[in-house]
Amino acid sequence: MKAIIHVTLKQGILDPQGKAIEHALDSLGFSNAANVRVGKYLEVELNETDRARADAQVKRMCEQLLANTVVEDYRYELT
Amino acid sequence: MKAIIHVTLKQGILDPQGKAIEHALDSLGFSNAANVRVGKYLEVELNETDRARADAQVKRMCEQLLANTVVEDYRYELT
Amino acid sequence: MKALVITPAILEQHKLSEEEYRKILGILGREPNWTELGMFSAMWSEHCSYKSSRIHLKKLPTTGPRVVQGPGENAGAVDIGDGLCAVFKMESHNHPSFIEPYQGAATGVGGILRDIFTMGARPIALLNSLRFGGLESAHTRHLLQGVVAGIAGYGNCMGVPTVGGEIVFNDIYASNPLVNVFCLGIAKKDKIFLGKAAGVGNPVIYFGSKTGRDGIHGATMASDSFDEQAAQKRPTVQVGDPFTEKLLLEACLELMAGDCLVGIQDMGAAGLTSSACEMASREGTGVELELTNVPRREPGMTPYEIMLSESQERMLMVAKAGREEEVISVCRKWDLDVAVIGRVTDTGKVVLKENGEVVAEVPAKALADEAPRYDRPSAPPAYQEMLQALNHDALPDVKDANGALLALLDSPTIASKRWVYEQYDHMVRTNTMVRPGSDAAVLRVKGTNKALALSVDCNGRYCLLNPYEGAKIAIAECARNLACAGAEPIGVTDCLNFGNPQRPEVMWQFVLAVEGLKDACEALHVPIVSGNVSLYNETNDLSIYPTPMIGMVGLIEEAERTVTQWFQRAGDVILLLGKTREDLGGTEYLKVLHHREQGSPPLLNLQDEQAVQACTIRLIRAGLVQSAHDCSDGGLAVALAECCISGPDGHVGAMVQLPLNGLRQDALLFGESQSRIVLSVKPEQAEAVLNQIRDAGVPAAKIGTVGGSRFVIRLEGDQRTEGCTVDLDLNVLHDRWASAIPRALGQN
């Protein structure tokens, strides 16, 4: 089973990377681009066939390691 | 319109970050996690209502700035 | 082993000539198979075999009382006393950095670091020499930002400070940037490790990262010119993992502290092929490897791919038989992949097996040492005379000295490089006494009272105009930078970046440059202990300027006796050592103000140079000097301005008077006469110092005083009343110089 995980900064938290990209886009002439937000995208293969167990595992991975829940949200899908 | 962009390392390209995370997951007891790959996830708001134009723009953004096409692939959706 | 039908197309793809192929047939006594052909192709590439340069490099002086290891090993080593050696080398990563600037530069740093710590030295300093096109080009800005970030990304993570370097911007490098990296480490003199596969029966151990398909044929690519097809070579990009390299470094040094190691070599260009055959060839032994034991990242890799992969952060070592477990446990401690992949044999051959079946068998010496050597034809280019012809009378003298000075300080080649070095951790390891921003970086050597001074230099335009003089000047200027820190030069490494050696004019440049290096090193009594040659730096038939980059190491016996380039205190007296002549040819002034890159570079008299440097070192060691700065790009006016504005703790003005002595004004202010150094000394010592300098037979003059909030140069004997002096507010001067690069990048 494979987990597809998205980790993003919480709403309201300043995103220096997003801001820098927005600025760069602007100077490249993409002046209509706004509110750029940058997050992480992870793929993890799981040697696990039981969906519920996989789900629980990925949730724990995110909570413990993959996201810093003070400032980040996460969501995932299992495929 | 909003673009949801995924930038990932090309197949076969070393992903040191993924490797380190895999190792960390392993030592946290998630020994059945494998092949961790890390990419970027971006959201860009576009002040543009024409879908075709938006599409062309996002493609150029990816090619020029958001992805390093030498080592990275990208894909996007418009919503 | 399967035989192979070798077609001209296959040879072309492997960059082997018909003649070279016939030589391979002679060596093997049969047709090579695919893997063997690949191995020959990589090892006989220009990059690995130095086939066009070797006969010339032989002329370089490589010996001296301090030399512990000269060229031929992973790096050179020079005795610095106290039982220690300085181990150093410079490498190019030009082509990979053009294809992917971040990873290209990063893996360049990774490669040179491995060269140093394979010798048993802990790396303590990195420097870099960069060449880019003009910053008006968006692509150049992209390359610059990527390269600097890549160097930073790798060096910072490794915890090795990047303490200096140089950057020149010139359109000639627009499609062929240069990225040369220098590294220095410290080793115990009696604990230097070499890349040798000694002791028949000893295990050959692989450790570090797993092998993937990255960079297959990087070595042949480095010997390739660029054209529009370059994009198609992209899959060969290697990705660096500095974290793994840091573990590799610590694991190596831990292994070396014990006594289980016999020989060790990193896998750089040509990967496992070069490390295996070079280690065997140096020792006259052979190695037998079982490729199925090589740790791999991807399934289905063929012997060809395994042998030619240039995956980073890998090492090959020969350990004492029976000590395998010790090695394995240290590698495991540092979370590294490790595997015994073979044994040392007495056959003189590199034998490769896959599941016990022989898949390649080649004499090690043939791969490592018996590449053809070429004495390629050389002839001066037709345009050489035109380049050198410069009629000074046709150039109007400078009318607005203030404007000209500001324009020069604004030229990215001369402007402050703070934007670059602020991205480099230049202080980690707490040795950096003089940070980037002065003529030379200075690092104390822990456990001793000594310090080392480091500098890298080369003026490619001088080398274009006169390869012999240009190369001499590169050595002289590098040494002069060290002298300005009070350091005596003790060793040189070089990185010779040239165009396509199959062009006679490029060979001509190369041969003359090597002559120049030789003569300058001999005159200054400093040996070349390591180096690198990068040829085929041409794009769409346009070669770069010949750029023999020099890295030099100097020794300061008492660390505290060093000075920096900036003025220290109001009231100090400014002295100029050396003679100013009408040297306008090849200057930055001529390029920036007159848009010409022409003329003869300044003449360099090596005896005069030696005298000026020796005198400066002596005065600094005697504690008589407050600051010392050499005159280079931009001439005396720029050097003086830098003395005023380059200090980290604010600016200090100066009032200078220069006698015109019949010279043109622009020559006096901006000419680049060699062998000149600006000193500042305490007023009460000025007379005595001046006498000492003159006693040493060095021309010198008192030219002004430090102090005030303006930078002023008055020209004595000038008849005009307007525009004949420099008179600028320090803030104006500083802003122009400090903001030039960020401004050009649109980041101010």
Added chain:
Amino acid sequence: MNIGVVVFPGSNCDHDCAYVFNDVLGQSVQMIWHKDTQLSGLDAIVLPGGFSYGDYLRTGAIARFSPVMRALKAFADKGGLVIGICNGFQILLEAGLLPGVMLRNTSLNFICKDVYVKVENAATRFTHRCESGQVLKIPIAHADGNYYTDPVTLGGIKANAQVIFRYCTAEGNVTPAANPNGSLDNIAGIMNADGNVLGMMPHPERSAESVLSNEDGRLIFLSMLSAFGKSEIRARPVGA
């Protein structure tokens, strides 16, 4: 004084911290491997700077799971002195020993340079050799030093005098221009409520010797020493 310096894979200021405590200040230093689980006989522990686990994922995120961290937490809970410098600070944040997180510098670049910090609280075991409000020149070297925490936490650490250093000008003015990385409130260093765990981004070990032309950082180490009634044993010359 017995100092432990923790070595994580990728730590690279471990030797520098050991050098300052041992060679410069004459204290006894023990290197602690990140897999060690027993910490005994130590008066203070240093989490050094560097790139633990390559700074991959997030700075400090992987290191905080190192086996040594449990023992370190126990050590801190019992009141042991812990100082985290740069990456060490980031690890303390990820481990929850100090509140907040580090974001990327607003410039996105790694920045290495001298900065000035103002001592906001000189009544701590890490700063009592400084004057209150004293300005120290100490270098920074990081890409992720942009301190952030939620307003409630921020209010709390300010009210509790847990903000120890703030970026300022040479004259001691805390201004946006003096903020090198975008840190909330110019915060450069904070302490826990019990006053025994300090995290700071600037590197005092790089400014603790005259041969490096700056000794301001030494005040922090001297404060730690005198918190244990010790003083430096020998001031060594250059290099030695």
